[in-house]
Amino acid sequence: MAQKMLRREARVNNGDVTMSLIRKSLDKVLPLFEDEIDQSQQDEIFSELIRRWSFSIGRNATLKGDGNHVDWLNAERKANWRYWARYADYMERHLPQKAVDALDVSTDEVLQQLEDPQRPGAWDRRGLVVGHVQSGKTGNYTGLICKAADAGYKIIIVLAGLHNNLRSQTQVRLDEGFLGFESLPNQEILSPVGVGLEDTDIAIRPNNGTNRTERGDFSTSVARGFGVTPEDRPWLFVVKKQKTVLTNLNNWIQTRVADHTDPATGRKIVTNLPLLVIDDECDHGSVDTQEQVFDENGRPDDEHNPTTINRLIRTLLHSFSRKAYVGYTATPFANIFIHNRSETPEYGPDLFPSAFITSLGAPSNYVGPGRLFRSAQGAASSSLLRPLSEKDPSEWLPIGHKNGYLPRWEGAEDVPPSLKEAVRSFVYACAVRKLRGQGSKHCSMLVHVTRFTSVQGEVKSQIEAYHRQLRDRFTRRIDIAEIEAEMRTEFEAVFRPSMASVRETFFDDGDERQVELMTDVSWGDVREVLPDVLADIVVREINGSAKDALDYEDSRNTGLKVIAVGGDKLARGLTLEGLCTSYFVRTTKMYDTLMQMGRWFGYRDGYLDVCRLYTSPEMIKWFGHIAEAAEELRQDFDAMAASGGTPRDFGLRVRSHSTLTVTSRTKMRHAKPMKISFSGDLLQTIVFDPKAVQANFTSGDRFLRGLGNGVDLNEQRWRAPGTNWSGRLWRQVSAEEVIDFLQGYSTHENSYRVRSDLLARFVRVMADGGELTEWTVALVGRSDGDPEAMKCIGGCRIGMLKRSHNNSEQNGPYSIGTLISSRDQAIDLTEAQWQAALELSQKAWRGDRESDDEKGPPKNPGGPAIRRILGEGDPVRGLRHERERGLLMLYLLDPKGSELDRSVLDPDQPILAWAASLPGSSSGRGLSDKDYMANTVEWEGFSDGLG
Incomplete structure (x- = not known):
């Protein structure tokens, strides 16, 4: 009744429903049910109405x-x-x-x-x-x-x-x-x-x-x-x-x-x-x-x-x-x-x-790979995502174990410390949800560590033993002092601060009604409900041979609280209702399979802050890479749909995509004849080898000095009103000069998206065919004027960018989330090109938070639209294509901003990074399929590959 009333109000208020309107509608309806609905139920109804009117589609x-x-x-x-x-x-x-x-x-x-x-x-x-x-x-x-x-x-x-x-x-x-x-x-x-x-x-x-x-x-x-x-x-x-x-x-x-x-x-x-x-x-x-x-x-x-x-x-x-x-x-x-x-x-x-x-567009309250792993930088990396160490759990359940393996931790039939922490995390999540009035909702934990049913049975037994130990201590108060003190410290020092971090990271000023649902709780509150929570939790084994079942329907009035141990049956399609905690160490190197195993994606209204994913740093890195590749594919799809593309166009586009070696070898048989093409792509260096930093800087310094003075970066062909830049610009740079720079620059061997030598070879193939023959080169710096962040390269003094290290491995390569600003690909466009790309971007805009869309139509053109306009032109405005022109953007990164130890990066040596924005092409030129097969196996480490 209240929702129908609010629907009428929404029509009058252009779709805007405020919390005062929600309260007003309830005040009209609740007197009709005053003998049937108590105060706690009223609060739950109010929260549910807030949730229902607090997001967009x-x-x-x-x-x-x-x-x-x-x-x-x-x-x-x-x-x-x-x-x-x-x-x-x-x-x-x-x-x-x-x-x-x-x-x-x-x-x-x-x-x-x-x-x-x-x-x-x-x-x-x-x-x-x-x-x-x-x-x-x-x-x-x-x-x-x-x-x-x-x-x-x-x-x-x-x-x-x-x-x-x-x-x-x-x-x-x-x-x-x-x-x-x-x-x-x-x-x-x-x-x-x-x-x-x-x-x-x-x-x-x-x-x-x-x-x-x-x-x-x-x-x-x-x-x-x-x-x-x-x-x-x-x-x-x-x-x-x-x-x-x-x-x-x-x-x-x-x-x-x-x-x-x-x-x-x-x-x-x-x-x-x-x-x-x-x-x-x-x-x-x-x-x-x-x-x-x-x-x-x-x-x-x-x-x-x-x-x-x-x-x-x-x-x-x-x-x-x-x-x-x-x-x-x-x-x-x-x-x-x-x-x-x-x-x-x-x-x-x-x-x-x-x-x-x-x-399909995603609702704003959907949390998928895009939002989860883009937000994995900074605060959320220690909150929602809990990286596992190499020893734990691999010494308990080694990768590559066989059917019938008996997992042991330090010789005992026991789960490793990380899995115990994950179980406790699930207990906290159930407790917090109960305190928020969500006690009758389903709560699930996923444990996905092996595909063998015999091993799953052992894992289930060990988790049951640990859960039974916790339950008996809190319900019978036997030997409780030590575990109670440990859990209190863990909740107050780790879990509760992480809850606050998730709320801050995933929700902005427009999400205050979502945050309203996630009330804070104290250890005292949690401690009071722990015995009941532990008593409600059951452990189930979900596979073809087990008799267990996820009987959510039978528990719809009380909510099922379940730790589900399984493998392939939990990997695709099967919904885990109210999934809060995931412990995931299965490995695969196929994008589609890995993404489908991600049962933790979905809707977590009112409890996202208590969700946790325990997995390996490698898996976090892979999911981040997949999220980037899938988002790039989706952006290209949106731009193609906005300009009238067909399914056959999209099929050709994917087959020639530079990164999407994404499914099994047998499913890609018809992709084999395709050549590798970077046309229409944005490439950016995000992984850097500390050993190559000095040599790369020297290569870039030599490259820029050879280009001459150039012009101030503000002297572009056209600049959007209010846009100011810091840096230098060079036009009509030859393909040979760009190739020489790329050949002298060393990308890291773990760079999944970019290989400098491979791009150099691609540019040569294109230039031989009359495309990418001349380049615009931009040296882009910070514009805040901080003298401490200024460095000189190629005779140009610019401000260094700060990019934090996005990797839990402190001794590994320097890795960042993204390099360029969204406006950078519009460097040196004409006003007509800029306007044409903006219109295409606005037409492609879908308001999809999962795709990191702005809340309203964009005010600046996006990269896919820019690359499409340059590759195809715009007949309405009389713009011809500019397939002969590429854009190379150079940046200096501040090693101090990486927050890495000086033993990894020299704090006085700037890190040269680059990005290349390439116009689309219909020529079909590219590197041979033989080179493509060899190089994808080399740089992405796929065992399946393409050939």
Whole structure:
């Protein structure tokens, strides 16, 4: 009632809902329930309303194909849609109104790209929806399913992972969001749930071909009783991506559903029932990893035999004349590497998203890899992220251990100190949430240290023993003095200050209502509830052989407090409700797999400050690199969508990307012919070898002296009003001079994004083809005039930048988070170029906090838009492309600002860093694929590689 009242107020106040308005609405409603709602419940309702009205939603971006598609979705068509209406009502009970409105817009955008199910004739639409890890993709495709059923799609198949528990979890969600009843076998009376309680009319209940039990997948024996006709209500099937299940489903469609036989091929086809396939985690299991051969004319081999799951999915689609396929994933790399012309007569086209690719915007309260690992610099590195030492836990559970290994710490059946700390951290988190009125919410801890089930059982037993020890001491008060003193010191000296650090790091002035939910607590408060908290916690083993289960639904009124020990079943898709603490030491060197293992991403409203991730420094570094690469990909996607790109354009872009060797070798077979290209990239040095600092400075000094005097950096072709610079500028620098500098500069061997010698070779290849032949070189310094920070290089005196060391290894290379300022790539643009890039940036802006978007449309052009304008020009303004001009930016870093010991960096020797901004190119020039394979293996250390 209060939310509906606030929704009306929001319309009057241009969407702004203040805390006073929330209190005012509650004061009107609460008197109606004064005998039913006590003060603590009133406070909880108030906090929930604050949470619901305290964030924004990022916009979506879509690349549209140019196929035979007819626009069809309009207001008239949406009138009286009951499946969507009841789902929207249901979601209003769980989500802020802004989120429900955004879900409506988002699902309309995807549905519009599908074909009208009432359109006659044959049609085939294949698309991809890219979300964020743990961001609510299931809720999005549930809304899409509701609208598709309203529009007239009759057969809806959801491909839900590889394991029974994940399939069952998805079925339960769809019971609540679409079916409206508990899909249990052999039930004469179906119990309404979710949307079924919003609209109780059983006449619109969809049919279910699968159920929510662990064994509720598609079954041939059960399917014999199914009757499917065009007049019936829609059918829902939630099935595993497993050979037997998909084979049986295809056989049933061929024998019981198909209504037409193709006279030319003899193939049985369903013509009267439009099909929608939702492929959840579509990069996992669905991609054809067999290489298809193409002849000299580009025609695919008709005899190609795809891998099993891919073949069965394509067979399913090929059995319908009217069909739509939508893949959902947060890691789309493998899907984009699908060859866009792969096809066979027997199985039809491959699953390349030729119709559309939609990138979903993230709400401002979503915490994903971008926000988490960008914020890993400074305060948050010792708060949310807890780096593990090399000894602990590797001496307990060595990397590369075998099945049956018995983990031991100092010879005993005991967990290492870091895991004990993580368990205590989880106990504090549960206590704080209880004190904040969140005691009835689920709280979970993830322990992911091995893929072997036998070892997981040992780990579970050891954690249970430590938890039992803590519980017994606090509930029975036996030998409590020492552990109580230890935990008090730990909470007051480490955990509580880290809570404050997270609140300060992750939330700015616009998030005061979010911070309001995270009240501070004292040790005395925590100590009082510890016995109850410890008594509530259970330890579960989650794998294929264990009998344990995450029974969140059974504990929905009290909240499940669980430490979940597992491996692959916890690695993808399975949601850990209320995840607070993660202990993660599994290793992989594939971006998509690693990102999907990140179950700690998602929504942590009111308790983000108590969340902790325990993992190795190497894993923190890898996640930081992945977050950077994924964000760069997303920015390029947004710019491409703003300028009218297609899915095929995006596929080519990713295949030629300089860093995205990001999935398994078999999934990248069709990426092999691509050359490495830095066109359209921003490269910046962020890792520095202390041994090369002096030599690099000398190389840069020689380079700049050879360029002459140059001009003041403020004498650019055009400067935005109010913009002032400090430094020097040189124009029309030859490619040979830039190549000489790059060849004389040594990048660190662990530099993941940048190899100076490789870029030098790329510049030469481009210059030989008439591109990147002349350069603008800028020496950029601080402009605050601090005399202590001034140094001379190449005869120019500039201010050094301060960049802190972003690595827990104090004796390792000097590593920083980012080098350049966002405005630097606009150096020496003309006013027309600057304005064109600004307009493109504003068009691409989505208000996505995960992507570090500004809260309002940008006031300065972004790097991707600048590089695109320089590479393509702007016909509207008569701007030609400037592919012959690159931008090289040089900086001096203050070694004292690194906060590294003088034994690592000489405090008197400035560190020369550089960044290169390269215009886009359509020439296809680049380094040979042979060089690309060799160098990626060398600099990124991938065991899978590309060849």
